[in-house]
Amino acid sequence: MKRGLRLPLEVFAVGLAFLFGMLVLLVAGYPPLQALFALFRGAFGTRNALGQTLTQATPILFTSLAFLLGFRSGIFNIGVEGQFLVGAFVAALSGIFIRGLSFPVHALLALFLGGLGGAIYALFPALLKVYLGAHEVITTMMLSYVALYLTSYFVNYPLKAPGWVAQTELVASSARLPRILPPTQLSLAFPIAIGFAFLVFWFLERTVPGFSIKAVGMNPEASESRGIPVRKYQVLAFVLSGFIAGIGGGGEILGVHGRFVDGFSPGYGWDGIAVSLVGRLHPLGCIFASVLFGMLRAGGMVMTRVTKVPLDLSLIIQALVILFVAAPFFIRYLGGLLRRRRML
Amino acid sequence: MKRVLLFAMLFLFVLSSFGFAAPKKIGIILATGGLGDKSFNDISYAGALRAKEELGVELDYVEPKAIAEYEGYQRDFAASGEYEIIVCVGFDQADALNKIAQEFPEQKFAIVDMVVNQPNVASLLFKANEGGFLLGIAAAYMTKTGKIGIVGGMDIPLIRDFFLGFEEGVKWANTGAVVLPTVYVGGWADPTKGKELALSLIDQECDVIWAAAGKSGLGALEAAKERGVYAMGVDACQCYLGDHIFASLTKRVDIAVYETIKGAFLGTFQGGIFEKGVAEGWIGNCRFPDEEPFWEERFGFKHSVELPKEALEKMLEAREKIAQGEIRVPRPPEFGG
Numbered sequence: 001m002k003r004g005l006r007l008p009l010e011v012f013a014v015g016l017a018f019l020f021g022m023l024v025l026l027v028a029g030y031p032p033l034q035a036l037f038a039l040f041r042g043a044f045g046t047r048n049a050l051g052q053t054l055t056q057a058t059p060i061l062f063t064s065l066a067f068l069l070g071f072r073s074g075i076f077n078i079g080v081e082g083q084f085l086v087g088a089f090v091a092a093l094s095g096i097f098i099r100g101l102s103f104p105v106h107a108l109l110a111l112f113l114g115g116l117g118g119a120i121y122a123l124f125p126a127l128l129k130v131y132l133g134a135h136e137v138i139t140t141m142m143l144s145y146v147a148l149y150l151t152s153y154f155v156n157y158p159l160k161a162p163g164w165v166a167q168t169e170l171v172a173s174s175a176r177l178p179r180i181l182p183p184t185q186l187s188l189a190f191p192i193a194i195g196f197a198f199l200v201f202w203f204l205e206r207t208v209p210g211f212s213i214k215a216v217g218m219n220p221e222a223s224e225s226r227g228i229p230v231r232k233y234q235v236l237a238f239v240l241s242g243f244i245a246g247i248g249g250g251g252e253i254l255g256v257h258g259r260f261v262d263g264f265s266p267g268y269g270w271d272g273i274a275v276s277l278v279g280r281l282h283p284l285g286c287i288f289a290s291v292l293f294g295m296l297r298a299g300g301m302v303m304t305r306v307t308k309v310p311l312d313l314s315l316i317i318q319a320l321v322i323l324f325v326a327a328p329f330f331i332r333y334l335g336g337l338l339r340r341r342r343m344l
Numbered sequence: 345m346k347r348v349l350l351f352a353m354l355f356l357f358v359l360s361s362f363g364f365a366a367p368k369k370i371g372i373i374l375a376t377g378g379l380g381d382k383s384f385n386d387i388s389y390a391g392a393l394r395a396k397e398e399l400g401v402e403l404d405y406v407e408p409k410a411i412a413e414y415e416g417y418q419r420d421f422a423a424s425g426e427y428e429i430i431v432c433v434g435f436d437q438a439d440a441l442n443k444i445a446q447e448f449p450e451q452k453f454a455i456v457d458m459v460v461n462q463p464n465v466a467s468l469l470f471k472a473n474e475g476g477f478l479l480g481i482a483a484a485y486m487t488k489t490g491k492i493g494i495v496g497g498m499d500i501p502l503i504r505d506f507f508l509g510f511e512e513g514v515k516w517a518n519t520g521a522v523v524l525p526t527v528y529v530g531g532w533a534d535p536t537k538g539k540e541l542a543l544s545l546i547d548q549e550c551d552v553i554w555a556a557a558g559k560s561g562l563g564a565l566e567a568a569k570e571r572g573v574y575a576m577g578v579d580a581c582q583c584y585l586g587d588h589i590f591a592s593l594t595k596r597v598d599i600a601v602y603e604t605i606k607g608a609f610l611g612t613f614q615g616g617i618f619e620k621g622v623a624e625g626w627i628g629n630c631r632f633p634d635e636e637p638f639w640e641e642r643f644g645f646k647h648s649v650e651l652p653k654e655a656l657e658k659m660l661e662a663r664e665k666i667a668q669g670e671i672r673v674p675r676p677p678e679f680g681g
Contacts, residue, residue, distance in 0.1 A: 048423050052416055156531060164502075165411065165436045183447055185415065257412060263376075266410045301413075302420060305371075305404050 042302020118246020480513020
């Protein structure tokens with residue numbers, strides 16, 4: 001089953017989603033064309049807008065890649081949010097408490113440790129799955145909440161910086177990822193995310209473990225009989241998925257906020273699942289899909305300000321995009337999966 | 345089809361980048377709770393709305409969902425150059441605003457409830473101790489057991505400011521009532537613990553409970569309802585929450601926001617710290633005759649507990665005396681007390 005990038009169809013679906021979105025605006029009594037201008041101007045019209053769009057796209061590119069990697073091995077890691085938060089938290093701690101390192105070393109180390117945190121956090125559901133048969137949808141989702149409330153506890157109590165906001169101290173400046181489009185919040189995390197997209201692409205298409213992961217995802221029984229250790233590759237995919245999610249969390253902390261702020265993620269991990277599907281579960285597709293979502297988020301902000309269209313309507317457009325692009329494909333994919341299972 | 349769409353989008357995009365010189369507007373960035381909180385956001389918005397109607401200018405507002413979004417919104421508002429003044433609601437916007445205010449030194453900003461030390465930012469603060477004083481008088485008249493309990497969110501100067509004034513007000517009323525030592529929840533979002541603490545105060549015979557503890561305070565109000573004792577609200581009129589709540593200290597953020605916006609449009613805006621209280625009408629009580637209709641109309645309810653006439657008279661007298669400077673309400677040392 002070849003999953004090529006069929007760009008025209010996606011573009012068409014996105015256009016259709018926008019058309020329907022404008023219809024919704026019209027019905028709700030807002031000027032649809034004006035709202036659309038505002039959306040585009042807010043997403044790409046100025047340096048600031050472009051920075052906002054790419055800043056918003058960065059974390060969801062990481063989380064979509066994380067979801068994708070798990071999915072390709074047949075694992076439904078919907079707990080990317082949890083691994084993202086743990087990664088963010090570990091990266092923040094590394095940035096605060098590791099001292100005496102200079103810039104590139106400290107930042108990269110903190111980022112790597114964040115990834116490691118996410119990987120270890122993903123190891124639990126991976127082991128629970130392969131050895132105890134606990135379904136990962138349940139375990140990863142529950143563990144997401146554990147991560148959410150645990151990190152929230154730490155920044156509200158033991159690690160809270162003085163002041164009224166629930167947040168940690170700032171990380172050392174040597175651990176910060178530099179901003180690449182000042183004065184916007186866009187940081188080095190964005191090119192790193194792009195790099196990861198190509199890395200994942202290369203890994204899945206050009207390496208033996210990558211191939212094995214895909215084989216396991218497509219048909220575990222056949223892989224087993226061909227001598228591919230299914231459990232090993234599922235654990236590997238899970239851990240790598242957690243690693244990328246953790247890097248994403250770390251990038252958000254070291255690049256954008258400079259500290260762990262309680263509730264900084266409005267659900268980037270969950271968004272990653274949708275973005276991954278819109279990107280047709282292709283690493284390079286995820287780049288376009290995440291930029292599209294970043295555009296809707298950043299443009300949506302300007303749209304609400306200029307035209308008083310509630311932000312929820314921009315979320316409706318997002319939902320429509322997912323619906324038009326992902327749903328038919330997703331249903332087809334699941335159908336294919338079921339058919340293969342039945343044949344066995 | 346595809347190509348037509350593409351061209352249409354490009355055309356719209358180019359068209360939209362031409363700006364028009366329009367009269368300046370009011371911008372307001374609400375706190376993460378959003379509209380409908382029946383507190384800071386709703387009241388701030390009411391003030392901006394009043395300014396909009398009186399000045400005949402436009403008002404744009406946004407409701408950020410996370411602290412992380414503040415900076416983006418602030419920069420977007422400021423970079424557009426369309427706003428005479430941008431009002432930021434809530435102390436947690438301070439970090440972002442400190443940065444953005446330096447980036448746009450020509451833009452006027454206001455921030456509610458926090459200090460941002462930039463020449464183009466008006467920081468709007470409230471003398472909560474004076475409001476506490478007035479509420480203390482009401483409490484002193486309502487208690488039958490002579491014991492009043494107070495629950496704080498955290499043991500920080502901001503909250504001690506409320507309580508210092510409150511205790512002084514109870515003493516000033518001279519009805520023989522006493523305030524038990526303050527108990528602190530240790531967090532703003534723990535109604536369960538707030539309730540437990542209030543219950544323990546009621547067990548010590550308190551029959552009037554006051555909480556200044558954010559969401560944790562809602563638990564204290566509930567405890568009072570459960571045990572059938574009186575309670576009081578804070579920040580906005582919270583009396584709509586239950587018949588047992590008879591008065592609330594009100595921070596008139598609406599008035600502060602309204603006056604600041606008006607000043608910006610009339611050219612009298614100045615950066616700096618503006619800390620005002622009872623004298624300027626920034627601090628009050630929802631049972632004052634000049635405020636009661638405002639809250640009842642806004643929240644759609646009627647105060648059901650009768651406040652003793654004497655209590656109201658005493659409160660109005662105290663308001664007059666504080667405004668005249670005859671009564672000096674103590675403050676914590678951090679607030680210059």
